[in-house]
Amino acid sequence: KAGVTQTPRYLIKTRGQQVTLSCSPISGHRSVSWYQQTPGQGLQFLFEYFSETQRNKGNFPGRFSGRQFSNSRSEMNVSTLELGDSALYLCASSFYPGLTAPALHFGNGTRLTVT
């Protein structure tokens, strides 16, 4: 069974631009969550989607948004990029809704650099 696929792997953007990241979950998984990982802050939860609905949201500004499609694929959008948005963005899928108990299956992330 194919794992979680994130595209693109690397991205370089300029301040003020916007960016869209894509995540394809493991087949059959309907829950997709997004995380930002930086050396200083570690993993931080952005939001979670299940059945095309956002079920939970972390403490990030409104510039960070996402959506989920009927095939469970998800996209994350960051508008008006800031230097501090440079990070590894990880997507994870799981079979059940919510974030507890089942293991999160992570993709290999998208490395975003904002210059």
Added chain:
Amino acid sequence: KNQVEQSPQSLIILEGKNCTLQCNYTVSPFSNLRWYKQDTGRGPVSLTIMTFSENTKSNGRYTATLDADTKQSSLHITASQLSDSASYICVVSATRYKLSFGAGTTVTVRA
């Protein structure tokens, strides 16, 4: 206040030696605790899950322990190999929608 504290921040060990990583948490209520291994350039992969009633669980050369009374967990790596070089992240689940992440311990195994 960070609810999950991991120590040490990093460590270097020689191949074949053992090491122990610590995770202290203040998350409440407690649902479960997972250890993830993250290789450089890859996403984290779950190693073990500990629930309230479990004290010890092994996954090959990895052994996790949990003391729910003191809210401490450890991950012991036995007979380390070069492939154990990675970041190890402790993740504690409270309610269904609340995960708390540790900052991770970076392990470097030297030949």
